[in-house]
Amino acid sequence: MILPTSLAAFCVTHPLLSETATLALMRRSPEPEDWRSLLRGRRPPVRFVHEKATCPLCRQPTYDMGAWWPVAGPATHNRFWHACCVQTWRNWTAYSDLGGYLSARQNWKCAISGEPLQIIRERQIDQPDGTTEMMATRYATRIEIDHRIPLWQVRAEAESHRWPDILRYWGPSNLQVLLPAMHVAKTKQEAADRARARVAA
Incomplete structure (x- = not known):
């Protein structure tokens, strides 16, 4: 058990x-x-x-x-x-708790730009025996978690979704890690798309 x-x-x-x-x-x-x-x-x-x-x-x-x-x-x-x-x-x-899991799933790269989510810097370390060794240090960049398909779109298309499969849009399969600049750009594009959808309706 x-x-x-x-x-x-x-x-x-x-x-x-x-x-x-x-x-x-x-x-x-x-x-x-x-x-x-x-x-x-x-x-x-x-x-x-x-x-x-x-x-x-x-x-x-x-x-x-x-x-x-x-x-x-x-x-x-x-x-x-x-x-x-x-x-x-x-x-x-x-879902902010899923940052590490999602980043690893994306191979530590931004889902849109492909830029690394970590900065790796190497420095030389002198050893007691007179030799030197390179040590890599990882610095995490600021990341933001975003829904691939925005929730407003999911709500607008609710009639085409079935229960309980629609709930996946709130979960890991619809989440991605972005660098802040990419998140801002995506949000602006989604706002424009949403405005056009309202006009069309």
């Missing part, structure tokens, strides 16, 4: 797998009739349920024993979450 702390740690280091597991659980639950009415702001269109022995996010049972026993995580109104659901909700609402 996997201990709760081990499963929670696995979910933290594998956010995309956590989301996949959560969405699989959500598909086993009835589709909320009003989920499109929750598409406001940047919050995922999710309404928590507070029922005994039920995970508030995926609405599936939590178990005291068996494969889904390791449900350690924050409780909402004394209702425990599955470990994967805990991490998935963090991915969707506190």
Whole structure:
């Protein structure tokens, strides 16, 4: 049996797998009739349920024993979450914590410009035996996390999306790491695109 702390740690280091597991659980639950009415702001269109022995996010049972026993995580109104659901909700609402994971997935390069997200500087170190050795020091540049497909576009096209797959747009598969200048340029372009869409409507 996997201990709760081990499963929670696995979910933290594998956010995309956590989301996949959560969405699989959500598909086993009835589709909320009003989920499109929750598409406001940047919050995922999710309404928590507070029922005994039920995970508030995926609405599936939590178990005291068996494969889904390791449900350690924050409780909402004394209702425990599955470990994967805990991490998935963090991915969707506190994605700034995914900076390292996303940067590594992009090979430490800006998703738009391809410029490095780290600056590597080498300096010469004198050794006690009279030899010298080059030491590389990595300096992290400032990074910003952005949605590849903007959420306003996701909301505008909600009718073409299905539940719960639309929630992926809030998660790691739709997130990217950008250098600040690239983020500013992308935001300006998206603002222009949004203005044109409003005029066309």
